[in-house]
Amino acid sequence: MRFLVTAGPTREHIDPVRFLSNPSTGKMGFAVARAAAKAGHEAVLVAGPVALKTPRGVRRIDVVSARDMLAAVMDELPAADVLVMTAAVADWRPARTASRKLKKGEMKPVLELVRNPDILRTVKKSLGASRAKKVIVGFAAETGEPTAEASRKCREKGLDLVVANDVTAKGAGFGTDTNVASFVSPDGSIERLPLMSKDALAARIVKRAVLWYTVDGMKSRA
Numbered sequence: 001m002r003f004l005v006t007a008g009p010t011r012e013h014i015d016p017v018r019f020l021s022n023p024s025t026g027k028m029g030f031a032v033a034r035a036a037a038k039a040g041h042e043a044v045l046v047a048g049p050v051a052l053k054t055p056r057g058v059r060r061i062d063v064v065s066a067r068d069m070l071a072a073v074m075d076e077l078p079a080a081d082v083l084v085m086t087a088a089v090a091d092w093r094p095a096r097t098a099s100r101k102l103k104k105g106e107m108k109p110v111l112e113l114v115r116n117p118d119i120l121r122t123v124k125k126s127l128g129a130s131r132a133k134k135v136i137v138g139f140a141a142e143t144g145e146p147t148a149e150a151s152r153k154c155r156e157k158g159l160d161l162v163v164a165n166d167v168t169a170k171g172a173g174f175g176t177d178t179n180v181a182s183f184v185s186p187d188g189s190i191e192r193l194p195l196m197s198k199d200a201l202a203a204r205i206v207k208r209a210v211l212w213y214t215v216d217g218m219k220s221r222a
């Protein structure tokens with residue numbers, strides 16, 4: 001099977017030396033791509049700007065902005081069986097990007113922003129009725145317990161699984177090597193997982209996605 005994984009933050013440039021971004025390090029997405037390759041699958045990793053080495057056996061495509069990430073995902077989408085969207089995509093970007101460094105005096109104290117495309121929603125829309133051929137896994141950063149909100153998001157975005165992280169939990173969140181997560185399904189069921197390494201969580205996500213892909217229901221909907 002072929003896994004397509006998004007990872008890391010995106011950068012939304014104001015000018016060549018200034019941007020909007022977030023503290024994502026890409027560790028979770030890189031772990032998913034590594035786990036998929038280790039399990040004998042093809043893995044393509046669409047990575048925002050991160051300081052991580054490409055896992056063995058993984059094809060990596062580097063991107064900067066949300067719009068770059070969307071374009072790379074759409075290119076790779078037809079060949080993918082499983083999509084795992086771990087990237088912390090910036091929801092907004094500056095309305096204008098200057099091609100040269102702006103002088104302090106040229107900048108206004110208020111920055112005008114426009115919404116970025118939602119990659120998951122765009123993917124789902126473009127697949128239309130054929131979506132059933134692909135397993136789609138999303139991530140949700142939560143503060144506290146995963147809620148009905150996460151399963152609503154799962155249904156609304158047309159996902160097969162949402163991995164909800166409690167970013168306030170000890171050992172979870174940006175930059176850590178461990179994570180505390182729950183698997184939230186579209187039927188509303190929630191499986192709470194204990195604290196574990198991002199590698200262990202990644203292996204479970206890969207296993208779950210393969211299971212989903214191979215169950216009869218999935219095949220017959222394809």
Ligand code: C5P
Pocket residue numbers: 006066085086087088089090091116117118119120121137138139140141
């Ligand atoms: O709606 P929310 O941003 O909480 O959803 C998070 C999920 O959606 C993650 O899997 C993330 O990678 C994905 N996402 C996306 N494009 C965006 C924002 C989020 O693919 N612009």
